[in-house]
Amino acid sequence: xxxxxxxxxxxxAGMSLPESALASTNAAHAAEDRxxxxxxxxxxxxxxxEADIVILGGGAxxxxxxxxxxxxxxxxxxxxxxxxxxxxxxxxGVDHWHGVLTHPTAKVTPDEMMETIHRLGYKYLFxxxxxxxxxxxxxxxxxxxxxxxxxxxxxxxDTKDEFKGxxxxxxxxxxxxxxxxxxxxxxxxxxxxxxxxAYFNEMQRLGIKIYDRIxxxxxxxxxxxxxxxxxxxxxxxxxxxxxYIFKSKATIISTSGPDGLWFYSAELRGASTHGDPNxxxxxxxxxxxxxxxxxxxxxxxxxxxxxxxxxxxxxGNASNTYACCNIVDSNGKEVPWVDRDxxxxxxxSQRYHAAPGQKIxxxxxxxxxxxxxxxxxxxxxxxxxxxxxxxxxxxxxxxxPPLERRAIWGLMIYHESKTRIIFExxxxxxxxxxxxxxxVMVMPADQYTYTxxxxxxxxxxxxxxxxxxxxxxxxxxxxxxEGLYVAGESNYAGGDHALAATTGRYAGRTSAAYxxxxxxxxxxxxxxxxxxxxxxxxxxxxxxxxxNEVRAGMARIxxxxxxxxxxxxxxxxxxxWLKSIKENEFANIxxxxxxxLWRTVECMSRMDCGEVILNASLNRKASxxxxxxxxxxxxxxxxxxxxxxxxLKLVNGEIKVGEKPLDYHLQAPYAPTYAENYRRxxxxxxx
Amino acid sequence: xxxxxxxxxxxPMPNRGVSIDPNLCVGCQQCxxxxxxxxxxxxxxxGKPPVVMYPDxxxxxxxxxxxCPVGALTVVYPxxxxxxxxxxxxxxYYRIGMKNPPPPCTTPPAA
Numbered sequence: 055x056x057x058x059x060x061x062x063x064x065x066x067a068g069m070s071l072p073e074s075a076l077a078s079t080n081a082a083h084a085a086e087d088r089x090x091x092x093x094x095x096x097x098x099x100x101x102x103x104e105a106d107i108v109i110l111g112g113g114a115x116x117x118x119x120x121x122x123x124x125x126x127x128x129x130x131x132x133x134x135x136x137x138x139x140x141x142x143x144x145x146x147g148v149d150h151w152h153g154v155l156t157h158p159t160a161k162v163t164p165d166e167m168m169e170t171i172h173r174l175g176y177k178y179l180f181x182x183x184x185x186x187x188x189x190x191x192x193x194x195x196x197x198x199x200x201x202x203x204x205x206x207x208x209x210x211x212d213t214k215d216e217f218k219g220x221x222x223x224x225x226x227x228x229x230x231x232x233x234x235x236x237x238x239x240x241x242x243x244x245x246x247x248x249x250x251x252a253y254f255n256e257m258q259r260l261g262i263k264i265y266d267r268i269x270x271x272x273x274x275x276x277x278x279x280x281x282x283x284x285x286x287x288x289x290x291x292x293x294x295x296x297x298y299i300f301k302s303k304a305t306i307i308s309t310s311g312p313d314g315l316w317f318y319s320a321e322l323r324g325a326s327t328h329g330d331p332n333x334x335x336x337x338x339x340x341x342x343x344x345x346x347x348x349x350x351x352x353x354x355x356x357x358x359x360x361x362x363x364x365x366x367x368x369x370g371n372a373s374n375t376y377a378c379c380n381i382v383d384s385n386g387k388e389v390p391w392v393d394r395d396x397x398x399x400x401x402x403s404q405r406y407h408a409a410p411g412q413k414i415x416x417x418x419x420x421x422x423x424x425x426x427x428x429x430x431x432x433x434x435x436x437x438x439x440x441x442x443x444x445x446x447x448x449x450x451x452x453x454x455p456p457l458e459r460r461a462i463w464g465l466m467i468y469h470e471s472k473t474r475i476i477f478e479x480x481x482x483x484x485x486x487x488x489x490x491x492x493x494v495m496v497m498p499a500d501q502y503t504y505t506x507x508x509x510x511x512x513x514x515x516x517x518x519x520x521x522x523x524x525x526x527x528x529x530x531x532x533x534x535x536e537g538l539y540v541a542g543e544s545n546y547a548g549g550d551h552a553l554a555a556t557t558g559r560y561a562g563r564t565s566a567a568y569x570x571x572x573x574x575x576x577x578x579x580x581x582x583x584x585x586x587x588x589x590x591x592x593x594x595x596x597x598x599x600x601x602n603e604v605r606a607g608m609a610r611i612x613x614x615x616x617x618x619x620x621x622x623x624x625x626x627x628x629x630x631w632l633k634s635i636k637e638n639e640f641a642n643i644x645x646x647x648x649x650x651l652w653r654t655v656e657c658m659s660r661m662d663c664g665e666v667i668l669n670a671s672l673n674r675k676a677s678x679x680x681x682x683x684x685x686x687x688x689x690x691x692x693x694x695x696x697x698x699x700x701x702l703k704l705v706n707g708e709i710k711v712g713e714k715p716l717d718y719h720l721q722a723p724y725a726p727t728y729a730e731n732y733r734r735x736x737x738x739x740x741x
Numbered sequence: 742x743x744x745x746x747x748x749x750x751x752x753p754m755p756n757r758g759v760s761i762d763p764n765l766c767v768g769c770q771q772c773x774x775x776x777x778x779x780x781x782x783x784x785x786x787x788g789k790p791p792v793v794m795y796p797d798x799x800x801x802x803x804x805x806x807x808x809c810p811v812g813a814l815t816v817v818y819p820x821x822x823x824x825x826x827x828x829x830x831x832x833x834y835y836r837i838g839m840k841n842p843p844p845p846c847t848t849p850p851a852a
Contacts, residue, residue, distance in 0.1 A: 092783045136777030140804035325801040325822040369824045452829040468850035475803035484843030493825040
């Protein structure tokens with residue numbers, strides 16, 4: 055083919071088309087003599103892999119699951135669509151570790167924290183830490199999981215004494231705490247930038263087999279029937295298009311949650327997307343088609359999914375990674391910080407301490423004063439509008455006390471996901487935290503509330519973020535399907551890194567125990583053939599629509615028909631549209647190579663997620679502020695009779711709606727207390 | 742005097758994602774192998790840098806840069822992702838990607 059003028063080949067800029075291309079009206083779909091795909095393509099070629107435990111998704115949850123299952127003697131395989139060594143949200147790093155309540159100087163015990171959560175009425179979820187089961191696992195195992203990471207090479211503690219004298223540093227344990235220096239329940243993860251390397255190396259040491267570049271596409275069930283025991287999974291190689299059949303005794307699904315269902319913008323994806331863009335809701339789609347029960351699918355994450363931002367944490371911020379950084383306006387005037395009662399604070403130090411009589415606080419959107427912490431003055435938007443504070447604002451790193459400054463720039467910014475690149479790029483460009491202030495992005499005044507500014511703001515139609523609904527599970531982290539376990543954000547109650555690590559290690563143990571009691575089963579050929587027909591349809595055509603236009607089209611449907619203006623008619627129109635797209639545009643997608651096929655099959659996952667969310671939304675006939683769910687036709691907020699989980703699953707291809715009490719995990723067949731259930735199910739005492 | 746004209750689709754947005762210095766690159770393809778989005782493909786010429794085929798799928802995570810044994814990669818934030826900063830003492834305003842930036846800061850991270 056004709057190459058570009060000079061230098062290395064660059065996509066888009068230099069790929070020329072031979073004359074025969076001009077015969078086609080679609081320049082993107084012309085000519086046989088374009089550059090061939092650089093990998094050997096073998097669509098449909100089957101590869102069979104057997105293991106005791108197959109783990110779908112090699113992020114934080116999948117890695118902790120794999121390691122803990124392997125340590126119990128299981129033969130483990132992990133299937134990862136990217137490259138496990140850097141995949142997932144934590145592939146770019148992690149800067150803080152939540153729920154650390156069992157370390158030597160902790161102030162609150164796991165049981166005390168659970169009692170507090172219950173007393174304060176966090177019925178559906180507690181922040182992004184899940185439901186009762188996952189909260190309890192997190193609070194009990196977070197410190198142990200962190201200690202595991204240390205054994206695997208993550209240098210969390212301040213052993214070099216660089217932070218000696220810092221309020222947040224414990225002189226005995228050398229752990230460094232974030233946000234709440236009194237409650238001491240969030241640990242700063244020095245070394246988090248390379249945490250996936252530590253996981254990868256430990257997995258290599260244990261002989262765990264990693265299958266990179268394979269997207270998990272479906273579950274295999276006993277006799278090929280929906281709702282039966284899960285006996286394996288299928289996969290698509292993203293470079294060769296080959297088909298993989300994984301046979302397992304137990305399967306763990308840990309493919310995170312769906313990002314980017316409500317938006318697709320090449321202009322804004324990438325740098326200003328916080329979650330791994332590969333996260334497209336595979337667990338929901340895969341579980342759904344196999345007949346697993348899903349819960350809370352109508353939940354809408356708070357805030358926008360991504361939008362008009364800068365690289366995440368690459369602009370001035372007051373919370374999260376930049377917790378309690380000075381914020382000044384363009385004249386240097388400081389924006390005040392207030393305590394949970396709105397009283398202005400006098401010193402920087404006070405921003406990191408509990409109120410008198412308060413044992414512990416959690417940053418973020420707290421609905422309860424008891425565990426609310428300091429925040430930037432909530433009337434900041436008004437004061438900007440009135441001209442008291444002049445935009446742009448700046449994160450005044452230079453004005454912070456040195457050890458607080460160093461904690462933000464150099465510790466959190468470096469180790470948090472994708473911030474090492476920010477640290478290196480900005481310093482190379484002359485940014486010096488000792489001298490400089492980082493600009494806060496310019497936004498409409500109402501956006502300057504105390505929420506992470508680092509992810510930008512988006513149109514209200516754009517929903518997304520980390521926590522929506524997912525797979526229902528029990529005290530074994532087992533889904534409604536025998537043989538299928540869930541870890542990390544794939545569970546209905548969501549989570550962050552610490553939750554992924556703890557539910558991962560837990561599910562690794564429970565699935566390993568189950569795997570000892572069962573045998574591998576033969577796969578059903580009919581199920582295999584149906585799956586191959588589904589995923590290879592886009593390469594069975596020679597022309598058609600591109601995956602990205604279809605993805606943007608589906609996002610449009612979610613924006614219009616699954617946004618703030620929900621009614622029965624709107625939601626049903628949304629389902630009509632998705633069904634119609636499935637029959638028309640979707641049935642005409644053409645993938646020109648295995649990479650495009652991969653992205654197309656991800657669109658299939660997104661389509662399933664959209665359908666499930668719309669159906670779940672139809673079935674909650676009440677608004678619910680706690681779930682950020684509003685219905686115009688049922689405006690009453692969370693009436694008593696709707697305080698329950700709405701569940702959905704497929705039974706013989708038909709949607710069956712169910713429900714569960716919010717505290718299903720403390721009712722029969724389980725014990726009435728967290729401690730007793732945890733004791734019965736945690737499998738810690740078994741090898 | 743002027744560049745040759747080609748019939749090609751629009752460049753992707755963002756244009757680059759990462760850039761690879763062909764003078765430093767040894768063709769080991771580590772960058773390509775660790776990329777979650779598989780945005781790079783092998784160069785048709787053996788030993789030459791991988792081709793950044795899908796910069797619109799880049800997450801800007803830097804994995805490629807960190808795994809390059811010779812430091813040949815630079816992560817390139819697109820123009821719409823370049824923020825400003827102000828030097829507190831002088832009030833001077835700078836921005837990422839400007840033509841004559843202030844001297845680089847060499848403070849190491851806490852590792």
